[in-house]
Amino acid sequence: MESFILQTELDYLEIKGTINGVSSIKFLNITPEILRTEIPPALKPIVTQLQEYFEGNRTHFDIKLDPEGTIFQKKVWAQLQTIPYGKTVSYQKIANDLGDPKVIRAAASANGKNPISIVIPCHRVIGSDGSLTGYAGGLHRKKWLLEHESPVTQGKLF
Numbered sequence: 001m002e003s004f005i006l007q008t009e010l011d012y013l014e015i016k017g018t019i020n021g022v023s024s025i026k027f028l029n030i031t032p033e034i035l036r037t038e039i040p041p042a043l044k045p046i047v048t049q050l051q052e053y054f055e056g057n058r059t060h061f062d063i064k065l066d067p068e069g070t071i072f073q074k075k076v077w078a079q080l081q082t083i084p085y086g087k088t089v090s091y092q093k094i095a096n097d098l099g100d101p102k103v104i105r106a107a108a109s110a111n112g113k114n115p116i117s118i119v120i121p122c123h124r125v126i127g128s129d130g131s132l133t134g135y136a137g138g139l140h141r142k143k144w145l146l147e148h149e150s151p152v153t154q155g156k157l158f
Contacts, residue, residue: 040097081121124149
């Protein structure tokens with residue numbers, strides 16, 4: 001397993017993966033003591049694509065993913081990847097799209113356990129009333145990501 005810490009304008013991201021794909025991208029709540037300057041070969045594609053995303057030059061990721069999770073979690077994460085850049089959906093819509101409106105809590109739980117932030121865009125899921133709800137990376141980051149992806153450049157989204 002290779003790892004790399006990427007400094008972005010939002011915060012530090014810890015990226016983990018192998019040649020089989022990216023297994024984890026998570027925000028760090030502390031400033032790392034040591035930053036590697038050499039990107040491991042297996043992680044170069046995702047580091048480049050994340051840099052392009054933060055520069056506003058990428059709206060879609062094209063990398064192999066290798067997250068660990070249950071079959072249901074992986075179904076939810078696959079559903080999250082269908083949410084277009086700059087758009088949001090509700091937890092209820094995710095459950096409905098999975099074929100069972102009653103799985104809303106399980107879908108929300110799987111959303112919260114998403115190990116690959118940004119690339120699997122769990123930040124694009126909001127409450128049915130349009131409110132910002134839950135984000136493992138913190139609501140301030142969710143707000144920033146949604147504003148970053150917003151096609152509206154004037155004013156604030158939230």
